[in-house]
Amino acid sequence: MLSSLEHKNIISFVGFCDENNEKIILYEHAVHGSLDQHLSDPNLTWYRRLKICLGVARALNYLHYDVIHCDINSSKIFLDKDWEPKIFGFELSTKYPQSLRHRLLFSRYFNHTNVTPKYDVYSFGVLLFEVVCGRKPMIGDHGVKKDLDDIIDPNLRNQMDTQSWSVFIKITYSCLNEQLVKRPTMDHIVKDLEDMLELQWSYEYLMEWLKIPLSEIKSATSGFDEAYYVGAGGYGRVYKAELDVLDIDNFSLMEGKRKDKLPKRRRTVAIKCIIDREDENSKQGFLTEIELLSSCKHPNIVSLLGFCTEARDMILVYEYAIKGSLSDYLGSTSKTIKLPWEKRLQICLDIAHGINYLHTQMEGKPRIIHRDIKSENILLDANLNAKVADFGLSKFHHTDQQASTIYTKHIAGTEFYMDPEYLTTCKYKKESDVYSFGVVLFEILSGRLAYDSTYVGENEKGLAPIARRRFNEGTLKELIDPKMIEEDDEHLITVNRGPNQDSFEAFSRIAYQCLSETQAKRPTMEVVIKELNNALNLQVSQFVTKIAIFIFLSWSLLVNTVLIINFLTKLHKYGCI
Incomplete structure (x- = not known):
């Protein structure tokens, strides 16, 4: 087999001996031994591991023209002085006719007892897990079903670029697909690994300059x-x-x-x-x-x-953030800047767009669950644009993972903003962020923090259960920040600082849904954004209508005044007055 293969990532066959019942094969020397000896080595960086995986993938892509290796694993990968991988161990390998190559690659015409290149693809997927977990797999090892952040080598996790890691997970799960036809071919895997390596290099380069x-x-x-x-x-x-x-x-x-x-x-x-x-x-x-x-x-x-x-x-x-945190403005009497209802709605939308960006899977970016959404973690710039901050508790979640739920061993977050279902089950989902955001929405409406003594004195869990109760009782208006109403009374013509009825109802409905006690009943951030935009439009449209009426009445008064003056002028001219 080796005498017919020539690739830089396949071990070179030097010679053999078959004398006196001695059967000896001579290979090129691999200075660093086999890959399995280095899986737990902290000096084998993530970038170098990716290069090793790419080298193995290129060798398999070359082999699959007419050879199936049949025994790919970390103990069958040699590493030379430059850590370049070399596949060996072809004892179980087999060739197949070139006329069958296309059908074999896609495997849909053969039953599962046939050995095809997709057999190697599955083994390569297991190899990827060996590389990222820092150990060989074991019979009965169900790590694939766990949160990957809990099973991968933590030393490696700290080196990974998020986008690169996302591509790695996508490749791994596609290789391990139980349906042969859904596993990728090695040429596709090579392309994805090349993209991933470039992302990781860019990340490490950027980190150096940061x-x-x-x-x-x-x-x-x-x-x-x-x-x-x-x-x-x-x-x-x-x-x-x-x-x-x-x-x-x-x-x-x-x-x-x-x-x-x-x-x-x-x-x-x-x-x-x-x-x-x-x-x-x-x-x-x-x-x-x-x-x-x-x-x-x-x-x-x-x-x-x-x-x-x-x-x-x-x-x-x-x-x-020159204006500090949102919490500085809620319940504070020292801040000179007032927040009218329209501006409060815009801040709500800013936060919602930031959270939605985190929750949305994009090419090269996994979903992110913040885990600590609260007013203290919302910063305001010079124009009072809101920015989500403090990601120390955040978790990455990849759509290729089997479950949409993160199971955590330790409860983390801020008590008065925490999802009640998460507290009882330790199951954290993006809907948990939605709940925390719901608490922030009612803070913005009321002008007080969730743990204000007024609320804690009424309910030890603070604002959230009070808001739910008042919504159901129809007394939610009593929570509206009185500062907005007071300022309305001070100005004859002003941007309507307090919420009008339609805007208030649209806002309170979606805020209440965010505070649903079960995760399944909460809306997505896309829905939240849509409804908040509706609340803002309803507020602005009423203001525009008021301005239009004011202008019309003012113009009518002006026209009538001119007409009266002209009439009086004529009367005076003719000596009538």
Whole structure:
């Protein structure tokens, strides 16, 4: 078999010996041994593993012209001095007539007892799991049905580009399809792996340029002086400073480009210094934020501008939200900026668009479940545009995974915003984010936070159960923020600051649906966006109607006044008055 094969990813046959009952085969020397010896090696990076998988796929694509290997696994992959993979172990291999090649590749004309190239494709899918999990599969191992974030090597997970990982999952599950005809051919797999490797390279290249030296951060904050301090959270302190950061919008990936020649701009930034806690949650949250935000680009998602991991420090650099968080405006008497109903609806829509972007599977991007939607994690820029922030608890979810539910071992989130079904079952879905968003919607309507003492005094679970009860009783209007109503009384002509009846009803219906106690009854974010737009249009249209009536009456008054003046002028002219 080997004497007829010639490919850089197939082991070279040097010679053999068949003397005195001795049967010996000579191969080229593989310096690093076989792949199975390195599966758990932390020094075998994710990028190098991808290159190994691609080399194996190219070899199989070459073989499948007329050969089926029949025994692909990590122990049958040699690694040379450059970690280039070499397939060997052809003892079980078989050839098939070229006239049958097309039919064999698609396998629909043969029963499952026939060995076809799709047999190798399935084995290659298992090999991919070996590579990502860092161990060989075992009989009775049901890891495929688990959340992949729980079974893959965590050291590798922290190196992965989200888009690259999404393609990897797609390839793996398609190879393991139980129906032969639905498994891809190796030429398709090679193309997908090439795309994935390019994505991973781009990610690692970008990560390198997003690194900001600790010396620059200390210089910008005068050694983290209190004068730059703006706030703190559960996992760290935040500082405001001026810093030269990578101009992401004008950044292009160019291999070999010098770092000092990359486009930069001076910006006001938020510098978040994360506290390294013993529970490891802070470190995992830090890595999750970098991975997620580096792959997300949306006007309603906060932008990551850089990070630093020097001297055991974990520092994230974001765009600075000059108006602070949404929670600053709810129930606060110190904020001078008032939020009329139209602006509140627009903020709701901004948040909804950001969450919908996270929940939507796009090419190269998996679905993302935020897991901690609350007013404190909604930032407002100079124009009060809302941006979803704080992704430390977020989870990636790939549509190729068998279930749409993430099962978590540890409950995480903020109590007054947490999905009640998640609390009782530990099942987290994108509908759990919808519930949390429902709480935020009622916060925006009422002008108070979910855990305001007024609500907690009435119900220990805060705003959510109170909003549901009042909606069912028909007394929800009592929750409307009185500031909006008060301002209406102060102005004769104003953008209607309080909600009109139609807008209020449209808003309250969809907000109430978001707070359904079971996940199955909650709407998707697409539906939420549609209904919020309807509420905004109903509010604006009534205002436009009022303005039109005012203009008409004003014009009529003006015309009548002119006519009266002209009439009086004529009377005076003729001496009548």
